[in-house]
Amino acid sequence: MRAGARLALYGAGLAVAFGGAFAAAGAVIPDRVVAGWTDRGEMNQHDAGKSTNEAQTEESTPNGVSIEAGGFVLAPIAAPGDVGARGELSFQVQTLSGEAVTEFAEAHEKDLHLIVVRADGAEFRHVHPQLDEATGTWSLPWTWDSAGTYRVYADFTPATEGAEGVTLTRTVEVAGTFSPVTSEVRRTAEVDDFDVTLDGDLTAGTTSDVTVSVARDGKPVTALEPYLGAFGHLVALRDGDLAYLHVHAQGDAPRVGSTAGPEIGFMAEAPTAGRYLLYFDFQVDGTVHTAEFVVDAGHGEMHGASDETHSDDADGH
Numbered sequence: 001m002r003a004g005a006r007l008a009l010y011g012a013g014l015a016v017a018f019g020g021a022f023a024a025a026g027a028v029i030p031d032r033v034v035a036g037w038t039d040r041g042e043m044n045q046h047d048a049g050k051s052t053n054e055a056q057t058e059e060s061t062p063n064g065v066s067i068e069a070g071g072f073v074l075a076p077i078a079a080p081g082d083v084g085a086r087g088e089l090s091f092q093v094q095t096l097s098g099e100a101v102t103e104f105a106e107a108h109e110k111d112l113h114l115i116v117v118r119a120d121g122a123e124f125r126h127v128h129p130q131l132d133e134a135t136g137t138w139s140l141p142w143t144w145d146s147a148g149t150y151r152v153y154a155d156f157t158p159a160t161e162g163a164e165g166v167t168l169t170r171t172v173e174v175a176g177t178f179s180p181v182t183s184e185v186r187r188t189a190e191v192d193d194f195d196v197t198l199d200g201d202l203t204a205g206t207t208s209d210v211t212v213s214v215a216r217d218g219k220p221v222t223a224l225e226p227y228l229g230a231f232g233h234l235v236a237l238r239d240g241d242l243a244y245l246h247v248h249a250q251g252d253a254p255r256v257g258s259t260a261g262p263e264i265g266f267m268a269e270a271p272t273a274g275r276y277l278l279y280f281d282f283q284v285d286g287t288v289h290t291a292e293f294v295v296d297a298g299h300g301e302m303h304g305a306s307d308e309t310h311s312d313d314a315d316g317h
């Protein structure tokens with residue numbers, strides 16, 4: 001199995017690519033735009049010899065819904081089992097033969113990005129555990145704030161030359177009284193003393209401009225600081241299967257001391273119509289904040305769906 005090629009297709013196929021498929025298409029990416037799967041998207045171009053059937057099958061496999069990908073497995077996660085219990089969250093990335101992986105390639109200033117979110121989209125965390133290079137165990141202090149089923153994502157790049165990024169995921173159950181949150185479309189977020197707004201519509205199968213704007217006390221914030229090598233990070237999860245899309249700001253890495261804002265642009269390509277949960281990380285005055293949005297992607301034009309009635313003037317909804 002050509003793991004690299006398959007991963008490339010994950011990126012392009014799941015297309016949220018929020019940039020990856022966009023890059024693969026050879027289009028021009030504006031400055032300040034964001035692309036997470038650029039590498040995977042480019043890999044896709046080298047894959048032209050693949051049969052259409054094979055490519056289509058693989059493209060339908062979304063990123064970040066499996067414990068296994070690219071020859072790696074996310075081993076069971078150890079974590080406190082109850083709300084409020086202080087402890088540690090730890091895990092290993094292993095090869096298919098069960099060996100712990102101890103070397104990773106740095107991406108966006110970290111060897112591994114850990115995303116933890118409750119299955120209803122609440123309780124989002126984006127953190128960076130420490131690796132014990134002797135054992136291959138990643139860990140960090142951990143306390144759950146609420147009960148429920150959680151999805152834990154390990155987003156990393158293998159140390160092998162030319163390797164593509166891998167996202168593995170597992171569920172973790174946390175005991176306690178569970179109060180699920182029903183997601184509703186939300187384009188503005190109040191986080192700490194910031195008002196953050198998401199503009200732009202998502203349409204399935206097409207690339208859309210999405211802009212995040214940050215204000216404080218009604219004034220635009222132009223003091224967004226570099227964080228993990230970008231002025232802002234966007235994680236997108238597809239509601240329903242929590243397929244994962246980690247997006248970083250495109251363009252030159254910000255210089256130390258430089259700032260940006262109030263707007264950060266992203267390219268978004270939703271693979272399917274329906275709901276997406278977006279988490280925007282940004283840093284001001286040395287503190288990282290996360291704004292949460294919920295948006296619905298509309299149905300785009302379906303290619304090859306010739307046997308379906310298609311209305312070209314269906315703009316009335």
Ligand SMILES: [Cu+2]
Pocket residue numbers: 110112113114126127128228
């Ligand atoms: Cu990270």
